[in-house]
Amino acid sequence: MKLIAQRIALGVLLLLAVSVLIFAGTEILPGDVAASILGQAATPQALANLREELGLNDPAIVRYFNWLGGVLTGDLGTALTTRQDIATTLMPRLWNTLFLAFWTAAVAVPLAVILGLLAVRYRSGPIDKAISGFALASTSLPEFFIGYLLILFFAVKLQWFPSISTVYDGMPFWQKIQAIVLPGTALLLVVLAHMMRMTRAAILNVMQSAYIETAELKGLSQFDIIRKHAFPNAIAPIVNVVMLNLAFLVVGVVVVEVIFVYPGMGQYLVDHVAKRDVPVVQAVGLIFAAVYISLNIVADIAAILANPRLRHPR
Amino acid sequence: MSDELDFLSRHVVRGRLSRRDFLGRAAALGVSATFANSLLASAARAQGPVKGGTLKAGMQGGESTNSLDPASFLSQVPFNFGKCWGEYLCRLNRDGSIQNLIAEEIGASDDATTWTMKIKQGVEFHNGKTLTAEDVAATLERHTNEESKSGALGIMKGITGIKASGNEVIVELAEADADFPYLMADYHLIIQPNGGKDNPAEGVSAGPYKVVVNEPGVRYVGEKFANYWGGDAMGHADTVEIVVINDATARTSALQGGQVHMINRVEPKIVSLVERVAGVTIQNVAGRGFYPFNMFCDTPPFDNNDLRMALKLAMNREELLDKILFGYGSVGNDFPINEAYPLFPEGIEQRTFDPEAAAAAYKKSGHSGSIVLRTSDVAFPGAVDAAQLYQQSCAQAGITIEIKREPGDGYWSEVWNKQPFSLSYWGGRSTQNQFYSTALLSTADWNDTRWKRPEFDKMLLTARAELDEDKRKAIYRDMAIMLRDEGGVIVPFFNEFIDATTDKVGGYEKHPAAELMDGYALAECWVAA
Secondary structure (H helix, E strand, O other): OHHHHHHHHHHHHHHHHHHHHHHHHHHOOOOOHHHHHHHHHOOHHHHHHHHHHHOOOOOHHHHHHHHHHHHHOOOOOEOOOOOOEHHHHHHHHHHHHHHHHHHHHHHHHHHHHHHHHHHHHOOOOHHHHHHHHHHHHHHHOOHHHHHHHHHHHHHHHOOOOOOOOOOOOOOOHHHHHHHHHHHHHHHHHHHHHHHHHHHHHHHHHHHOOHHHHHHHHHOOOHHHHHHHHHHHHHHHHHHHHHHHHHHHHHHOOHHHHHHHOOOOHHHHHHHHHHOOOHHHHHHHHHHHHHHHHHHHHHHHHHHHHHOHHHHOOO | OHHHHHHHHHHHHOOOOOHHHHHHHHHHOOOOHHHHHHHHHHHHHHHOOOOOOEEEEEEOOOOOOOOOOHHHOOOHHHHHHHHHHOOOOEEEOOOOOEEEOOEEEEEEOOOOOEEEEEEOOOOEOOOOOEOOHHHHHHHHHHHHOHHHOOOOHHHHOOEEEEEEEOOEEEEEEOOOOOOHHHHHOOOOOOOOHHHHOOOOOOOOOOOOEEEEEEEOOOEEEEEEOOOOOOHHHOOOOOEEEEEEOOOHHHHHHHHHOOOOOEEOOOOHHHHHHHHOOOOEEEEEEEEEEEOOEEEOOOOOOOOOHHHHHHHHHOOOHHHHHHHHOOOOEEEOOOOOOOOOOOOOOOOOOOOOOOHHHHHHHHHHHOOOOOEEEEEOOOOOOOHHHHHHHHHHHHHHOOOOEEEEEOOOOOHHHHHOOOOOEEEOOEOOOOOHHHHHHHHOOOOOOOOOOOOOOHHHHHHHHHHHHOOOHHHHHHHHHHHHHHHHHHOOEEOOEEEEEEEEEEOOEEOOOOOOOOHHHHOOHHHHOEEOO
16 A cells, blocks of 8 residues: 555656646747747737736746646646637547547457467467467558558448547447547557567466466466466556557557547647647646556556555565 | 430439439440539539538648637638638629628729728628627728737738728728728628627627537538528528548548548649549639749849849749649749739730740850759648759759758748748739739738839839729739749749539539638538439
């Protein structure tokens, strides 16, 4: 328990450190926010007014704590470009991203683990080679290429699924699922190999141990050995790699979003970076950091729980 | 044969024959699929608009930073959606004339400095309020105000006074301008309640559709406005929807898969492939945009007209049109106006590639050494290739061009309008006066060829105040010839707007002012049976 509390406290500290970095990073960008809002039409008077309005004349440290205070109370500020509240425009995007990531992970993680187990059971045989070969090939192809192939065959030729995955509020659940089948599949093919290969490697590593040999000598079946003895001891590295891939599904899918016209966070971030909409970039950066850190905490906690030595420290 | 086709196509429209059967029979009669499709379309139009259904467009040019504030409109999606929900004082017709909308009448004083617009009575806003002359005046005021940062600010600069009186709005101009109605047709000038001064981005006007979904960069939905003042002229579909699809491949496949009924910006290089898709029609129309090679007329060595002429004669326009735009455009003639503009001066001799004459002019100019031409991917699609092709054709005339490829970031702030010889692009304006005032008046900020001729300015101001169209046309002709023979702009070609529609779209008629029927495609087309 103490270990877990430690991890969470560390995570919160890390998030604070990241918030400082994000703030400092946007601070040292050339030009100031007022100038980038007004653009070419800037007059000195208008610049001064806007700086005053945005509180840009305060020292950086004051502005940092104002911003942090806002974030902690759920106020992410106002977008410079649209003048809309960031939280209200960002939340639906975040949900969309999580929706796609969740369903992709719900299919990809069990599939990767099962394929990994199968590969271990039939290691070095044709099944192992086929699974590894397929997974490595799909992960080696760039995701936009996979995306276009899926669109060509399943949307244009067979017309089973829509090629554009625009989901919106009030769309029936099944339609939403149908809309994300193609982007989900593209992402699945990208993340599958990494998790599958890690599962295979971690279990194979455990399979070298003496107690596995004992289990074999006891006459247990191969599947029982893997399921009861090898897998529980290989969970920690597997969970780690699973979490890394989940994080990728949340923060790294902008290419897939563009191809399938999926209204997630990636495109939202890119649009606002292009317009130098600093408050939005800060907010999105912070959310991405929070996702990364919390998923890593989850991985650590899972590793602790899976390891009797850490669970019951002496 | 054509009688039979007409007969068959009418059958399709009435639902007695499937489209596929029709195409099959048309093929049996030896007719190409494209022609058969266009026959179908015209039969559908003759049948009259079909009411109801949802019309969907997939479009490039939308970002999550877009706002419904008309002053902020810049990219294609807000422009097109604006024509669905917004209502304007007037609009451009296909022949370049003006159709009055909210402004029932637009009249000028004899000197064209005072303009009076009579506002249509009984027009209702989406929020139930009645549109008044005060709303119109407030709208114009807001776009004239520097603080609105309106995209229309440039054309509103000449306005010195706006006032509403009764059902009329009276506008005073600093200088005479016979083209005033064209300025009022600008796509930013959507009439809003109290001019949008209270809440500019609320998306309320008096157009045929009400805004029901506004997700910037993702999707927009408009629902038919029951009390639309214009009756049956527009707003045939019950619902119109725009899905933002910035990726060209995704856009085409959405059209192919039938998820959208029309798309904008088909890339020239894939047009021939898209054309072959059953049920898809390419809608290309000559626009006013062009891709200039700009020379500064006041900077050596380009201050020498012989050198400018040599560089103009050394351009192989047909080759550039063919290889850069794949033929989807028309060759330029070294002045920035083409036949899509009202009062286009016809019959000016076309400049052609003439290496000998170019070499002679080059020799006469006395220049030696290489000439630096700056280009970048962002200047226009294919700008780097265009510079290289130009380098080759110049070499044939013995002129050495040194290409400097500049980074895209900063091209518009550091190279364009700063360096003496560079590639760029220009979108069209609604009149010749507007274009010349923006880009070729001595005092214009965007005079990107440093063309400073008092006599040219004088001609422009005279034409602006001239209410007699024949006389104006004659002045525009002289200006065009002057630019062609002495100006600093080399115009390789004008580009085309290339849209594509499926056979679900009825009533598509090309409009030269802008893509997708000048943005009115969703409002004026219908879902074909």
